[in-house]
Amino acid sequence: MEGILDSYMRFLATLTPAYFFELFWFYFVFEFIRYFFLEFIVLNLYKIKSWTQRDKKEDARRRLFLENPLVSILIPGKNEGKHLYKLANSLSEQTYKNIEIIVVDDGSDDETPIIGRSLEKAGLIDTFIRNELRGGKASAANCALRFAKGKYIIHLDADCSYDNDAMEKILIPFFMDNRVGGVGGNVSVRNYNESLVTTLQGIEYFNTITTGRTVTSYLGIYRIISGAFGAFRADVLDQLKGWDIGPGLDGDITVKIRKKGYKIAFAEDANCLTSVPNTFKKLIKQRLRWDKSLVRFRMRKHRDILIPNQSFKFSNFISAFENITYNVLLNFKWYVYLGIMLTYYRPLFLNIFITNILLYTTTNYVKFVVYSLYRPKAHVSMSYFLVYLPCMVLYYGMYLRAVRTVAYLQEFFFKKSYQDPWNPRKTSIHGEYLGI
């Protein structure tokens, strides 16, 4: 141990700025600039914009309540009955009242039909549709959409819970800019203190959703409205005729809305809490599904975004390009970096590895503390996460990177997303055939 420390101190002493950059270019070029420097600047600009637009936002809120449009809340799902009473009750507490709640039971094999039917009778939900044959999440959402009467559509997951002003907050962006076609809500982790993996996801959601989506939204390249909490203009969804088959349908519909020429906004103050997988094994399953959809939708189904043609739009191009670059290309580029380090700097590899860990951890701490100042009110004290931040390098940099790599390769070479049991085979088989 002492030897390693001595060697490391000698290594640090030899580091000149040029040599430092030569060894840690990957961190500087991709991580530091994109995920710290750029985000920091944008967060400041965002704050300024929020302050200058505070009157406009208040006016939008006033117009929302003045117009008081009917808002249809769609809750599709399978075996979600156990969450429905709590969810319906929390929705009745919302500050925005003109809502209709439509629940679609996608072929549940538990008590969901009985629970849903009794909630409908009790008036806690407006319409409960029971589909005996499971059709997948998209079909359930489309079924709910077909019978929705609202001017705006909000898509929720049954196992999530919402701040009592969340519906109001997610609708305001529509009244601030009439080119907005969809708005994503801010999703945080409810069970952050259940296990190490949920705590790390709590930090990850803070970084990638609360901060990440604020930044991408400001830049006009926000690309995924979470299925857990997303709002849409009904006329836009009507043009698109709803969701296409998944998995990854929430990212897909966001792209489709963008392609129609509408803007996508992020409502960072519309808070939703969700339960995340509580074991590493379950998380792998979820992330494999998510990561495969990136390849399937961004690189395959919507690759036309990247090609200059008549419907080419720069922001859409950047949105997809940034997504593909930072998630797919850099993921593989990291292996190149690893290869170079192992090949050309093998004697120094341990020291490079330690320095990388220290660099990333330091950045994580600085980001976490500084960005907390920009974050809207949270349901949990940020200090709870501080002790877990060093784990993020291994969690995000190693564990999730490995999962991403597997997912990308599976989808690139085997189109594995079409075999995912998350979607019924009867629909996936058509998706595979049609290449969608």
Place this chain on the structure above:
Amino acid sequence: MKHFETHNYKSNFVLEQGQYSYVYIRNFEIPPLEEIADHDAVVIEVKNLDFVRLIVNAVRSNLDPDIYLTPIFLLKKDVLDDVPYIEELVDGSIKSLDDLGFVNKEIDKINIRKNSLNITSSVSFEAQVITKLIALMYVRELKVLNPIPDKYSNLYYSFPFMAINFEEKEEHLALKILNLAEEEGMLRSEYFDRVYLCSSCSGSHMSYREVCPKCSSSNTTPDDIIHHFPCGYVGPMKDFSNEIDDKLDCPKCNKRLRHIGVDYDKPSVIHHCNNCSHNFQDYNVNAKCMSCHTDRSVETLKAHDIKTYRLTKKGELAAIKGFTSTSKDIEDVVGTVKYDTFKTMLKYEIERLKQTLGDSNLCAIHIGNSSQVYSKLGSELQRGVFKDLVSVIRSNIRSSDVIAFWSSSTIVVSMNDIPHKIALRITGEMVELLSELIKSSFDDLEVNFETKTVALDYRKPHEMQLRELLAEFD
């Protein structure tokens, strides 16, 4: 053996044969009903069943026992279908007037039993209806009262001997009175069926419809929901209908639907309300009452059991001895408590005496000739007499003492914490006052009051002491 006896027309309505005289009703002519009491039977010529029903109802619903108990026979010259409702109310049928001899035996039997009855006027409508029912059952030796499916009845089931007393809209009251008669021990019942009646008017002519759970409109249209696999579109079948060639085309991707289970399926059915545009799967079932037009959920309907009833021995005896009032009638008299409550209070008084060794008394006042008395009084007057009797008794006893009816002719009174001698004196004074009251109220009415007053014995159970007190009045 056939009876070929000649019959003579004494008047337009009266027919005689031997010693028997019949009221003969034909050609849609209706005789004065009071005449029926002077004849042995009624014969109705059956040409129009509605007319027959009208006549039979009129006879049986009359309040005079000499009229409503009169045997009725139908003269059926042509072969006609039996109408169960009418058949239940009549005593037989003949094919020609020459056959009258065949029914005379039945007339004798009915009239003998009819003459054995001691019908008193009743305190209440309920008691009156029960009296008529048990009298009709008794004279006809009708042991079982069966409900008859009857599309004309407001309950769909008819008890003809009960239905005659009610307007169509009030027929449900028949069920209540039958239950009351059962509670009184006159009838014994067995479950037969159940009907659901309107919660507003107790009618049973309902139209059941599937209605929208939001606006209760029955103007709804069901439609299959279709899920198109390739594009994930889901909607009612009308979304897919192609008006040109009647095939199904997807409104999202324009593909033709070809093979259920392969490229599409039908996961459920949805109903669309054409009135309020609500979409739903779980419709409500409403019942619209055809009588009062209320339209409510079937859950609001009142369930009533339809039963068959048997006349009990007690019922037969009540028919013979007369049935004046139901326990409900005498419970309703102000200033009295229910007999069961009286017994409970007596039990506590005995317990109290065990501690205090004081003097308490139990008194019974009985109207010996109650049948005669009640026969002379109308039902309203009887109620008045009950009230007056109780009021006189109440004014002579302490407010802590209690009064209860044991029967319509016997009143029991507790007189607590006074010596037996004084109790006897008070009882005597009460009887004098009661007699004076009756004299002053009714000129030609003589009431025989009998009394018995006993000192309460704390060593004997309360029920035994009551039994001993009331034994001679049973």
